[in-house]
Structure formats: C-alpha cells, structure tokens
Amino acid sequence: MSHIPAGIRQTQKEKTRQALLDAALGLLEGQSLSSLGLREVTRAVGIAPTAFYRHFRSTADLGVALVEEALGSLHEMIGTTLAATGDSDERITRAVDLIADHVRTHAPHVRFIARERHGGVEPVRTAIGEQLDRFAEEVAVELAKHPEAKGWSEDDVLMLARLYVDHMVMTACAFLEAEPGTEERVADLARRQMRLVSLGRRHWLD
Amino acid sequence: MSHIPAGIRQTQKEKTRQALLDAALGLLEGQSLSSLGLREVTRAVGIAPTAFYRHFRSTADLGVALVEEALGSLHEMIGTTLAATGDSDERITRAVDLIADHVRTHAPHVRFIARERHGGVEPVRTAIGEQLDRFAEEVAVELAKHPEAKGWSEDDVLMLARLYVDHMVMTACAFLEAEPGTEERVADLARRQMRLVSLGRRHWLD
DNA sequence: AGTTTCGGTGAACGCCTGTTCACTGACTAA
DNA sequence: TTAGTCAGTGAACAGGCGTTCACCGAAACT
Known part of the structure; x- marks a missing residue:
C-alpha cells in the first residue's frame, strides 16, 4: 500500500491519456496541430469522441501537454x-x-x-x-x-x-x-x- | 496595343488570383496551411467555391504560389x-x-x-x-x-x-x-x- | 453495505468541408 | 457576325467536424 494511491482507476486514466498523446503525435507526423481533429485522435485510440474531454479541454491543450x-x-x-x-x-x-x-x-x-x-x-x-x-x-x-x-x-x-x-x-x-x-x-x-x-x-x- | 495581349479577361483572372492569394495570406495569420479550407478562402474573396479550381489545383498549390x-x-x-x-x-x-x-x-x-x-x-x-x-x-x-x-x-x-x-x-x-x-x-x-x-x-x- | 465518484458511451445538434456537374454570359477570335 | 472560349455560378452529394446531454457501471470512499 503506497502512500500515493494510484488506484486502478487513476492508472487506467493515465494510460488512456498517454494513448491519446501517442496517437496525436503519430497523426501529427503528417499535419499541423491546427488541423488535427479531436475525433481523429479518439478514433485512433479506439474510444468515443466525448471521452477526449475527460483528459483535455481541447486539441490546443493536448498540444501543450505534448510540448511538456x-x-x-x-x-x-x-x-x-x-x-x-x-x-x-x-x-x-x-x-x-x-x-x-x-x-x-x-x-x-x-x-x-x-x-x-x-x-x-x-x-x-x-x-x-x-x-x-x-x-x-x-x-x-x-x-x-x-x-x-x-x-x-x-x-x-x-x-x-x-x-x-x-x-x-x-x-x-x-x-x-x-x-x-x-x-x-x-x-x-x-x-x-x-x-x-x-x-x-x-x-x-x- | 501591346505585344503581350493582356486582354480584359486575362487581367481579371490575374486580379482574382491575387485576391485569393491575399485572402489566404490574411487567413494564414491565425492558422496553418494544412487547416486552411478552400471554401474559407473563396468566401473571403466573395466568389463561389468552385471558382477556386480555375486558379489552383488545391490549397497546397496555392501555398507554393505564396512561397514564390x-x-x-x-x-x-x-x-x-x-x-x-x-x-x-x-x-x-x-x-x-x-x-x-x-x-x-x-x-x-x-x-x-x-x-x-x-x-x-x-x-x-x-x-x-x-x-x-x-x-x-x-x-x-x-x-x-x-x-x-x-x-x-x-x-x-x-x-x-x-x-x-x-x-x-x-x-x-x-x-x-x-x-x-x-x-x-x-x-x-x-x-x-x-x-x-x-x-x-x-x-x-x- | 450503501453511496458517491467519474471515465467512457452513443445519439443527436447544427454546421462545415472538398468535389462533381451542367450551366451562364461576357470576352475573344475568325 | 458568328462561333468558341472560359471565369465564375449554384445546387447537390456524401461525408466530416466540435460540442451537448443523459446515461452506464465499475472503482472508490464511508
């Protein structure tokens, strides 16, 4: 039992978030961020478009995370x-x-x-x-x-x-x-x- | 009478082409070329979307012209x-x-x-x-x-x-x-x- | 055990997109 | 004058988009 919870829930969320970042990075090899669609990213990850909002406010927000x-x-x-x-x-x-x-x-x-x-x-x-x-x-x-x-x-x-x-x-x-x-x-x-x-x-x- | 024809027709075409380039350049102040829509440009110029094809094959083609x-x-x-x-x-x-x-x-x-x-x-x-x-x-x-x-x-x-x-x-x-x-x-x-x-x-x- | 939290769902909204096609009508060339 | 060229039109097609909403069910908390 670690001091930092890191329950199953938080772990899965982090995993999905990373999948979104990875998928976006892949799609961005051939286009610019300003033309990257949110649906495009979720489709690549295999989740519903709405789930995107659980992790990022917008694609610009995702972009900032990618910079980090x-x-x-x-x-x-x-x-x-x-x-x-x-x-x-x-x-x-x-x-x-x-x-x-x-x-x-x-x-x-x-x-x-x-x-x-x-x-x-x-x-x-x-x-x-x-x-x-x-x-x-x-x-x-x-x-x-x-x-x-x-x-x-x-x-x-x-x-x-x-x-x-x-x-x-x-x-x-x-x-x-x-x-x-x-x-x-x-x-x-x-x-x-x-x-x-x-x-x-x-x-x-x- | 100049040796190069430059009739009314050709002049108008050149003018519209330049208007497309100018409008695109303006729109590109706030976004990347890969997210620039052809309709967006024609709307800014005030012509029908289809007229775009009389001047450029695609927005990429327009981009190359802008580089020049x-x-x-x-x-x-x-x-x-x-x-x-x-x-x-x-x-x-x-x-x-x-x-x-x-x-x-x-x-x-x-x-x-x-x-x-x-x-x-x-x-x-x-x-x-x-x-x-x-x-x-x-x-x-x-x-x-x-x-x-x-x-x-x-x-x-x-x-x-x-x-x-x-x-x-x-x-x-x-x-x-x-x-x-x-x-x-x-x-x-x-x-x-x-x-x-x-x-x-x-x-x-x- | 009971309750709350919350990541993910799926339908629906109104709007946008690139591209096709047959067309018009002013300019051009014979 | 007549025939042809061609920049620009407007409707239509089949898709895409971001965003909203009520909802589900498993994990988390008490």
Whole structure:
C-alpha cells in the first residue's frame, strides 16, 4: 500500500491519456496541430469522441501537454552535456552526436516541436518559446561557470547561449529533413558551424 | 496595343488570383496551411467555391504560389546588400535593419514562411527549402568574392553562408514574435551574434 | 453495505468541408 | 457576325467536424 494511491482507476486514466498523446503525435507526423481533429485522435485510440474531454479541454491543450513531453525531459540532459569535460572539439562532437541520437530516437517529438514552434496555435507556440527560453538560461549558467567566460557581461553570455540553443534546434531540424544516408553531412556541417562560433567566442574580448 | 495581349479577361483572372492569394495570406495569420479550407478562402474573396479550381489545383498549390510571392523577390535584395561596401559592423547593422524593415512591411509573408518551413504540407516545405538553398548559394557566391575568403575551401564558404541565412531567418522570426517596443533588443541581440560569427570567420584559418 | 465518484458511451445538434456537374454570359477570335 | 472560349455560378452529394446531454457501471470512499 503506497502512500500515493494510484488506484486502478487513476492508472487506467493515465494510460488512456498517454494513448491519446501517442496517437496525436503519430497523426501529427503528417499535419499541423491546427488541423488535427479531436475525433481523429479518439478514433485512433479506439474510444468515443466525448471521452477526449475527460483528459483535455481541447486539441490546443493536448498540444501543450505534448510540448511538456517533448522538451520537459531535456533540461537535465543539456546540463550534463555542457558540464562534461574535454576540449572544445570533443565537446562539439559529443553535442552534435547527442542531437543526432535524440532526433533518431524521438523523431516525432522533434518534428512536432519544429512544426509548432511557429505554428498556428498560440498557447503551444508560447509553451515552446518558454521552454527554449529556459534552455537558453540554463546554457548561460553553464557557460558562465566556464573559465572562458571570464570578463564577459551577463548579457553577452546569454547572447551566446541563445545562439547555441537556436543552432541546436536548427541542427535538429536539419537531421529531421536529411535524406537517409546524408546524416553525416549534416553532422559535419553542424560541427564546423559550432567550431566557427567557438572561435568567435574565444576572440570576443580581443 | 501591346505585344503581350493582356486582354480584359486575362487581367481579371490575374486580379482574382491575387485576391485569393491575399485572402489566404490574411487567413494564414491565425492558422496553418494544412487547416486552411478552400471554401474559407473563396468566401473571403466573395466568389463561389468552385471558382477556386480555375486558379489552383488545391490549397497546397496555392501555398507554393505564396512561397514564390514571399521569397521570390528577395534574391536580388540579398545580392545587393552583401555586395555593399563598408566595414564589418556597418554591414551587420545594415543587414539587421533590412531584416527588421522587411518584417515590418511584409509581416504576413514572413509569418507564412516561418510557419510552413516545417509545416504539414510537403510541397510547400520543399518549395521553401529550395528557396533557402538558393539564398545560401547566392550568399556563398558573394562571400567568395570578398578578400576575407582567401584560402577558404568552397565547402567552408557554403557552411558560413548557411549559417548566415539560417541566422537571418531566425532573426526574422524573432522580430515577428517580439512584443511591440522590444524590437531594438532583438536587433541588438542579432547584431552581437552576427559580430561573434564574423569574429569566428576572421580566425577560421588560424 | 450503501453511496458517491467519474471515465467512457452513443445519439443527436447544427454546421462545415472538398468535389462533381451542367450551366451562364461576357470576352475573344475568325 | 458568328462561333468558341472560359471565369465564375449554384445546387447537390456524401461525408466530416466540435460540442451537448443523459446515461452506464465499475472503482472508490464511508
């Protein structure tokens, strides 16, 4: 008997909710959230359309939940990656490999974020923007710890952090759209771009 | 009597076609192309739904036409901007101002491109991707002309060009989402990021 | 054991959609 | 002047949509 109830009822509800999220994510591989129908999702799960309302107020609400699922778990990953040791090139290689891996294992999630970041559903756009802002702040904190950040203004650190985060998103999108077999070309491009940025970083205070 | 006929008929058809594009662009401020209905567009123009087919095969077809309208005219602008004289900082300032201006005067077009670049309609995604590829190549040609490109491999020039183009798109999106009054902060961030990239560029061959 | 809670149901509401078809009537070309 | 072209029409079809409501039955609480 656990302290948290987690009865049969709550468990089933969570399972159905997850099924709805999974089904929606699948359907969203080929369309945008603003054209995703509630009936479409419930049909894919095998429940009545009305049951949808027991879990989400609307498809926009479901979208926000998907943002959480797609990006919520990435915060700690970013922290540990940046805190890792190694010289600049090693860290760049590791970062790009990590992005490639993540896109490979979570393609639908990444596609959803790329699509809805500037998509037609305002609450979802906002949710993604907030998550990316958080990423940038977290990256900034890690960058500030590094000895290379000595003499940098707080604003300039954040500027660099945003550049890294946006480049990360850009790279993820490039992997997503890469024809099978051309991923290494994308990775090589991303690494060289990051190397150039790192070079600029080292000479920022000249 | 012009050599090109351009009779009353053809003129009217072109006018209606443009009205359809304009109406669609307006409707697309609040939704994605994949959820845009053909009836919705014709209703906004004030013609029968069936008349839509006289101009476009589908809404995807209309989307591709919108890509042409939004990006087709930008090629020469990019060329002249990069060919302009001035030191690095002046050129950066001018480029960012140009982006800000363009977003101000063509917000719906920019929003459409941002939204559909990774949107749910494949032909439109492809059309945007092709235009951005062309931009990158054109930027690469201009960069190669510059004395700073001495000793650079062709591949590295293209790498830098892609970074500039993607940063341009990123900046345009940032202007789009900037709260009124915060545009100068966005511009300042973009300029510093470009300055850092330019710094990396200068030390690439060290 | 009795009562309440609540995830899921199925019918029904009014409205929307893309596409077809035969059609009209102003412009065009002979 | 006559014949043809063709942008735009309006009705009809067969479906889709989001949302409402009263209802069921098993789990949860007392």
